[in-house]
Each structure stands twice: as C-alpha cells, then as structure tokens.
Amino acid sequence: MRFTEMLAAAWQKNDSLLCVGLDPDPEQFPASVRKSPDALFEFCAAIIDATAHFVCAFKPQIAYFSAYRAEETLERIIAYIHARHPGIPVILDAKRGDIGSTAKQYAREAFMRYQADAVTLNPYLGFDSIEPYFDYPGKGVILLCRTSNPGGSDLQFMEGTEGERLFERVARLAAGAWNKTGQCALVVGATFPAEIARVRSLVGDMPLLVPGIGAQGGDIAATVKAGKTAAGYGLILNSSRAILYAGQGNDYAAAARIAAQQTRDSINRER
Amino acid sequence: MRFTEMLAAAWQKNDSLLCVGLDPDPEQFPASVRKSPDALFEFCAAIIDATAHFVCAFKPQIAYFSAYRAEETLERIIAYIHARHPGIPVILDAKRGDIGSTAKQYAREAFMRYQADAVTLNPYLGFDSIEPYFDYPGKGVILLCRTSNPGGSDLQFMEGTEGERLFERVARLAAGAWNKTGQCALVVGATFPAEIARVRSLVGDMPLLVPGIGAQGGDIAATVKAGKTAAGYGLILNSSRAILYAGQGNDYAAAARIAAQQTRDSINRER
Numbered sequence: 010m011r012f013t014e015m016l017a018a019a020w021q022k023n024d025s026l027l028c029v030g031l032d033p034d035p036e037q038f039p040a041s042v043r044k045s046p047d048a049l050f051e052f053c054a055a056i057i058d059a060t061a062h063f064v065c066a067f068k069p070q071i072a073y074f075s076a077y078r079a080e081e082t083l084e085r086i087i088a089y090i091h092a093r094h095p096g097i098p099v100i101l102d103a104k105r106g107d108i109g110s111t112a113k114q115y116a117r118e119a120f121m122r123y124q125a126d127a128v129t130l131n132p133y134l135g136f137d138s139i140e141p142y143f144d145y146p147g148k149g150v151i152l153l154c155r156t157s158n159p160g161g162s163d164l165q166f167m168e169g170t171e172g173e174r175l176f177e178r179v180a181r182l183a184a185g186a187w188n189k190t191g192q193c194a195l196v197v198g199a200t201f202p203a204e205i206a207r208v209r210s211l212v213g214d215m216p217l218l219v220p221g222i223g224a225q226g227g228d229i230a231a232t233v234k235a236g237k238t239a240a241g242y243g244l245i246l247n248s249s250r251a252i253l254y255a256g257q258g259n260d261y262a263a264a265a266r267i268a269a270q271q272t273r274d275s276i277n278r279e280r
Numbered sequence: 281m282r283f284t285e286m287l288a289a290a291w292q293k294n295d296s297l298l299c300v301g302l303d304p305d306p307e308q309f310p311a312s313v314r315k316s317p318d319a320l321f322e323f324c325a326a327i328i329d330a331t332a333h334f335v336c337a338f339k340p341q342i343a344y345f346s347a348y349r350a351e352e353t354l355e356r357i358i359a360y361i362h363a364r365h366p367g368i369p370v371i372l373d374a375k376r377g378d379i380g381s382t383a384k385q386y387a388r389e390a391f392m393r394y395q396a397d398a399v400t401l402n403p404y405l406g407f408d409s410i411e412p413y414f415d416y417p418g419k420g421v422i423l424l425c426r427t428s429n430p431g432g433s434d435l436q437f438m439e440g441t442e443g444e445r446l447f448e449r450v451a452r453l454a455a456g457a458w459n460k461t462g463q464c465a466l467v468v469g470a471t472f473p474a475e476i477a478r479v480r481s482l483v484g485d486m487p488l489l490v491p492g493i494g495a496q497g498g499d500i501a502a503t504v505k506a507g508k509t510a511a512g513y514g515l516i517l518n519s520s521r522a523i524l525y526a527g528q529g530n531d532y533a534a535a536a537r538i539a540a541q542q543t544r545d546s547i548n549r550e551r
Contacts, residue, residue: 073382167440
C-alpha cells in the first residue's frame with residue numbers, strides 16, 4: 010500500500026491524527042529499563058504496544074539511535090512495528106538532504122535498510138536532491154517546510170521579491186512540480202497556526218506532519234483548526250516526550266497509553 | 281588543535297588545497313577488492329594511504345556507509361586516518377539539520393562516535409539547529425550555502441526583498457552572528473565561480489569547502505581564482521570519484537595517488 014493510503018487507513022481505523030515520536034533518550038528511562046542490555050529496544054517496544062491503537066503513525070528519530078551506535082536496534086524497532094501493528098505507517102525522521110548520487114544512498118538507507126514507509130527530507134538542495142526518493146513510488150517523502158524552533162524564521166521566513174516567503178515556495182513546489190508520485194507531505198511546526206493555515210491553503214489535502222504538540226507547547230485547538238482538511242483529516246500531529254516520558258517509573262508504558270489516548274481525544278474534540 | 285588550525289597546518293605541510301572525498305561505491309570497486317569481506321575498509325584505507333601526502337583533508341560521505349549497514353566500518357576508517365596520518369582533518373559529510381535536542385544527538389554522533397574534526401550541516405532550520413555543535417568548541421561546522429547540483433537554485437537563489445539571495449544570507453550569518461567559535465566554514469559548489477567570489481567577499485578568510493572539482497566538472501582555474509584568499513589559501517577543493525575510481529584494476533591505489541598529485545598540482549598552478 011502507498012504511504013498516503015496507509016496513512017488514510019490508519020487515520021480512520023484508530024480515529025486518530027496522533028503520531029508518536031520515538032526519540033528514546035536513555036537518561037530519561039526508568040531505572041529498571043536503563044539497566045537492560047537492550048534498553049532502547051525494550052523501551053520503544055513497550056511504548057509502541059501501549060500506544061499503537063491510538064496513533065496514525067510512528068516516527069522514530071534516527072539521531073537518537075545513531076548517537077548511540079544503535080542502528081541495528083532501530084532496524085528491529087521498525088520491523089517490530091510492521092510485524093505487530095501492520096498498517097501503522099513508520100515515518101523515519103532523518104531530515105536528509107544531499108545531491109542525487111548521495112541521495113540515492115540515503116533513499117536506500119530509509120526504504121531498503123530500515124523499511125520505513127516515509128522519510129523526512131530537507132529541501133535546501135532543490136528538486137534533484139528529492140528525486141531519487143521517488144524511485145520508491147509508494148513511499149512518502151515529507152519535506153521540511155516551516156519549523157517552530159526559535160531559529161525557524163532565520164531563513165524560512167525570508168520574503169522573496171514576488172512576496173512569497175521561503176516556506177511558501179517550498180509548499181508550492183511540494184504540491185506542484187516536485188510531487189512526482191503524489192506521495193509528498195510537509196513538515197509544518199505547531200507554534201504558528203496562521204502559517205499552518207497558509208500552507209494548507211497552498212497544498213490542498215496534502216498531509217502535514219506537525220511536530221510540537223505536547224512538550225513543545227503547540228496549541229492543539231488552533232493547530233487542528235488551521236491544518237485539518239474539510240473532511241477532518243490531513244494532519245499527522247506528533248508528540249514525543251509528552252508521551253514517552255508521561256510516567257517516570259515502571260508504569261511508563263501504562264502512562265504513555267493514557268497520555269496517547271488523552272492526546273488523541275483532545276485532538277478529536279477539535280476536528 | 282582546532283579545526284581551522286589543523287586545516288591551515290595541512291594546507292601548508294602538504295602544499296595542498298585538495299580534499300579527497302570518500303564516497304565508496306562497492307559497484308565501482310575492482311573485482312579483487314569487491315570479493316573481500318572488509319571491502320569498504322580495504323578500499324578506503326588504500327586510497328587514504330595513497331593520497332594522504334597530497335591532501336588537506338579527507339571527507340567521508342556517511343550515506344555511503346549507512347546505506348550498507350557499515351557505520352562500524354566508517355568508525356574504523358576515521359580512526360585509521362587519525363592514527364596513520366595525524367594532522368589531516370576529517371570532515372564528516374552528513375549534512376545534518378534538526379532542532380536543538382536532536383541536533384545534540386547528531387553532534388554527539390559526529391564528534392564523539394566518529395571523532396570527526398568537522399561536520400557538514402544544513403542551515404534550513406536556523407541558528408538553534410547549529411548551536412549544539414558549538415558545544416564542541418574546536419570542531420568545524422561547515423554549512424551548506426550554495427550547491428552546484430541542478431536544483432541548487434530552486435531555493436538558494438531566491439532573492440529577498442532587500443536584494444539578498446538566500447545563499448548570501450547564509451554566508452552573512454555564518455560569518456557573523458552564527459559563528460560562535462570561529463570554526464564555521466561554508467559549502468559552495470564549483471560550477472558558479474562568480475558566486476564563489478561573491479561568498480568570498482562576504483566571509484573574509486573563512487574556509488570554503490568546494491565540491492565539484494573533477495567528476496562534477498568544475499573548472500579548477502576559475503574556482504581557485506574566485507575563492508582563494510589573498511594568501512592563496514581558504515579553499516578545501518573536494519574530488520571524490522575522479523580520484524577513487526581513477527584506476528579500474530588492481531592498480532587503483534597507484535592511479536588514485538597519481539590523480540591526487542596531478543589535481544593538487546593543477547590547483548597549485550592557479551594559486
């Protein structure tokens with residue numbers, strides 16, 4: 010199944026726009042987990058099983074694995090999601106961006122090695138840095154557009170001579186000339202609802218991956234209102250730390266389940 | 281030693297502005313090497329030993345390792361350079377770009393895990409996506425500015441309302457407010473000498489990493505003329521394929537040595 014179809018099916022089946030981000034930081038694990046030789050896997054598998062019925066996607070952040078020489082663990086975690094929770098798409102958050110011959114290697118990494126259903130990419134190098142990912146025609150290609158970190162405006166908010174800002178140009182290209190397989194999506198931060206609405210107006214029903222729900226403080230009501238499609242979908246609302254570390258003790262998985270369900274329900278009240 | 285000092289010492293010691301890019305593609309290895317269970321390492325080590333006296337830096341491209349589950353090989357290759365050719369800086373070409381908490385993990389990956397002396401980064405997410413790398417104060421932080429791939433102009437050439445193009449804004453910030461440790465450098469492609477000159481005019485003597493010498497067809501004379509500092513330094517001119525695959529048979533290391541020496545000498549004739 011193609012990424013957008015898989016996502017649409019998960020939106021409906023779990024009645025959820027929530028994505029759980031897997032950014033496992035061993036320093037924040039409960040002591041009992043931290044002691045295990047396979048702590049990263051155990052922690053993530055417990056979070057996955059606890060939250061899978063309340064999400065539309067999982068989004069592992071590769072940096073948290075590569076910093077700890079744990080690529081093989083990431084492979085196992087993604088395989089675990091596919092085996093235990095088939096139908097939930099896995100978005101590899103890698104934000105790769107490189108020229109064609111190197112992009113081919115990164116596409117191979119994301120889709121063949123890790124078996125991700127979609128990958129996040131950085132558009133700074135332009136179309137040919139995105140193109141090799143379209144060689145995997147069912148896979149999702151999610152481009153950074155507008156981010157909500159403090160420096161997000163340093164470049165993205167630059168206004169061009171035609172009155173178009175940089176992030177608007179990315180949105181226009183992603184929805185138009187660049188979207189060769191119909192599997193493009195965009196990353197748009199949660200702290201600027203007016204800009205989510207602006208992006209939505211530029212891209213039709215394209216899925217928007219919105220980090221910043223939860224720990225990063227984005228307002229759920231404003232985000233959903235600004236970003237949802239007419240049918241009440243179109244959003245992948247990511248929460249990482251607020252779910253992963255909802256509980257500090259051995260009940261962390263149960264606490265994550267409650268946090269995920271509550272976040273999903275808070276989102277649904279605004280749809 | 282700090283990255284810029286290490287680089288300056290290597291420029292002088294080897295009388296070279298040439299950087300050899302390590303983008304090892306097993307499909308292009310000689311048959312004898314391809315058969316080895318440790319082919320990636322053997323190929324790179326042979327290239328490194330053959331060319332180390334003619335370079336100012338080595339630049340491994342991480343995608344060529346991560347696509348083949350070979351991160352551990354990349355660790356060994358970088359350790360090999362440090363052990364056998366101390367003083368030659370290693371630039372990890374990773375083009376990472378993410379928000380602060382994730383950038384911390386990527387910085388750990390580049391500088392603690394891989395022991396690189398510098399890393400390439402993508403500036404699209406702004407200053408706080410760069411800042412965590414400055415926690416390693418001697419390490420080089422090399423930002424994408426202007427790339428020479430076909431899509432390089434899609435975003436980088438966008439002209440702002442103040443007449444400043446996106447790549448010029450990156451250059452200005454990298455040479456100014458962002459350069460907290462004095463260890464910033466920029467990536468500027470070789471196919472637009474006028475733009476190399478423009479960047480040089482914005483950044484003083486900051487090192488410029490220029491891919492595209494050799495296989496990508498950038499003109500050495502025009503590049504050196506446009507990018508060198510008054511003292512005849514300031515450039516890290518990268519060649520990958522034209523050196524790595526200079527010979528197709530068992531003489532590939534000797535062929536790489538000759539290609540590296542000739543490229544270095546061609547560059548020096550223009551300084």
